[in-house]
Amino acid sequence: MTSFFRRISFQKTKKTPTAAAAVAVPEEQEEEEEEESPLPTPQTQTVLLLHAARQPYQLTENYPVPQVQGEHEVLVRTQAIGLNPIDWKAPDFNFAIPELPYISGRELAGEVVQKPNEKSRLKARDRVLVISTDYRDLRKATYQEYVVAFDYNTVRLPPSISPEEGSTLGVAFVAAALALGVCMGVDFSSVLDGPDLFTLVRKIAPELLAEDVRGECLDGIAGHERAVAGDWLAIWGGSSTSANLTIQLAKLAGLKTIAVVDKAKHGLRLANHTSIRTDLLVDSHDPQRAVDIIRSNLKGKLRFGIDTRGRDTATTLLQALSPSNLATPSLPSAAADETADVDAPPSPPATPHDSTQLSAHLIGLTGLPKQSAPEGALFHTVPIKLFHEVPEIGDALVQWLERLLAQGLVAPPEIIDVEHGLGSINKGLDRMRKGEISGGKLVVRVA
Ligand SMILES: NC(=O)c1ccc[n+]([C@@H]2O[C@H](COP(=O)([O-])OP(=O)(O)OC[C@H]3O[C@@H](n4cnc5c(N)ncnc54)[C@H](OP(=O)(O)O)[C@@H]3O)[C@@H](O)[C@H]2O)c1
Known part of the structure; x- marks a missing residue:
């Protein structure tokens, strides 16, 4: 048994009890020490390996358990993926596979078996959610029984959230x-002291931001264009x-939302939903009609789309975004009237927050228009690697999510179904x- 299991570092040194201590150590303290001590970890585990593109993942036993390195890495036992x-x-489609054989998987809920350092906010047995955006490091992929994660990519789950929900x-x-926060400049500091990512990224030394996301982080949106409470956001693919x-x-953050x-x-589920009911729900079946409905309802006030x-x-x-001359080269004067702020007085004063003069911002999670952005619009991609490459950003996000979950301000999405065992992942996919x-x-x- 001892040759199969290895004890991992940061093991709590058991103090030899002195006569005084033998009397003084309260039961709860012993329990606390027990809770903080690292859990036994096997040397090998079962993983899912991808040997080539367009093939199923292979269930593989006796694969080494990944080793933690450095002061920020934690080892987590997988419970739900x-x-x-x-x-x-x-x-x-044979992309985002940096090496073969490859281990995939981007998120899980599990239990901390080895904490990163004595000062860490994490401890052994913590129930956590691991977010593994660092897909080039196979130790962090979640299709395995044990996973390495940065502490700044690991979120403690409150008791109210099950491992399935957490995953x-x-x-x-x-x-x-x-x-x-980055592409639209939303400031979350009024929401349980959340991050102001617009400001935070500008405090990071530019050379610490990867070149391919530096422009988005530092120049993606100007200060006066940032989205604020009351601004509208349309999300296409709202399901x-x-x-x-x-x-x-x-x-x-106080934005008004449209889901297409x-x-x-x-429709029924979203219209009655407690946490994701939007201000406007638009049917996607006829895309041009959806655009027309958004434009006629928003009358030039929609600057943000995801x-x-x-x-x-x-x-x-x-x-659907405004200024509404994005879709057509020139804006006829009748249409210009239509784009005027509905709440504006007949002779609008010169105001810097006139949405018809500010740029539109389109963020693509999966793709952006082939054409380059027309005048008056800016295209954005999400600088997802900030989360694992910049500890300050990762830390700000995971600690905020801990607070949001603990206070019930963010709810997990619906679980459609639960499969069982790593071997069922191919079926699930x-x-x-x-x-x-x-x-x-x-x-x-x-x-
Ligand atoms: N850039 C980034 O950093 C980033 C981060 C996260 C996600 N993403 C990308 O964003 C997209 C959405 O991700 P997600 O995790 O939010 O997706 P998701 O929850 O899996 O939902 C995707 C939606 O697409 C539809 N769908 C389901 N299976 C489909 C299929 N086989 N073919 C076409 N449509 C299907 C469903 O909507 P309907 O039933 O309503 O059609 C489903 O609700 C993905 O392409 C993902 O890769 C990008």
Whole structure:
């Protein structure tokens, strides 16, 4: 038994009790020491390996348990894994696979078995959610029984959240928070002391921001263009998990929201939902009609759009954004009247927050229009790697999510179904390929 299990570092040194201590140590303190001591960890585990593109993942036993390195890494035992579209799209379309054989998986809930350092806010046996955006480091992939994570990518779960629920929301939360906070400049400091990411990224030395996201982080949106409470945001693909978390966070920050969805499929659920009911729900079936409905309702007040589906819908969403001359080269004067702020007085005073003079901002989670951004609009991609590459950002996000979950301000998305065992992941991904998982998450319970 002892040769199979190895004790991991940071093991609490058991003090030899002195006569005084033998009397003084209260029972709760002993329990606390027991709770903080690292858990036994096997040397090998079962993982899912991808050996080539367009092949199923292979269940593989006797694979080494990943080793922690450095002061920020924690080892977590997997309990439930949330499946993401990238997990089937990457092998099917042969992208985002940096090496073979590859281990996939972006998020899980589990139990801390080894904490990173004595000062860490994490301790052994903590129930946590791990968000693994660092897909190039196979030790951090979640399709395995033990996973390494940065402490600044690990969120403690409150007792009210089950492992299955905890495994559903990590990637979507990070994408939503960065889209809103960095690309749109939303300040979350009034929401349980959340991060002001616009300011935070500007405090990071520019050379510490990866070159491919530096422009988005530092020049993506100007200070006077930032989204503030009362501004409108339209989300095309409102049934997705990333839309779910985006709507929740946007509403907490006081934005007004529009979801474009297949209303026959999702309308009733979304219209009656406690946390993701939007101010306007628009049917996606006829895209041009959806654009017309948004434009006639918003009358030039919509500057922010997030698309979660792909290039085509992002291109359509662009037409709904204002200034409304984005879709057509010139704006006829009649149409200009239509775009005037509905609440504005007949002779509007010169105001710097006139939405018709500010740029439109389109964020693509899955793709952006092929054309370059027309005058008056800016395109954005979510700088997701900030989460694992910049500890200050990761830390700000995970500690905020801990508070949001503990206070019940953010709710996990619906669980559509739960599969059991790492071996069932291929089946789960097939269900996702067929479009069976809609309006929520498929979760795999592992232990
Ligand atoms: N850039 C980033 O950093 C980032 C981060 C997170 C996610 N993403 C991307 O954003 C997109 C949404 O991710 P998500 O996790 O929010 O998605 P999700 O929760 O899995 O939802 C996607 C939606 O797409 C539809 N759908 C389901 N299966 C499908 C299939 N086989 N083919 C076409 N449509 C299908 C469903 O909506 P309906 O039933 O209503 O059609 C479903 O609600 C994905 O492409 C993902 O890769 C990007």
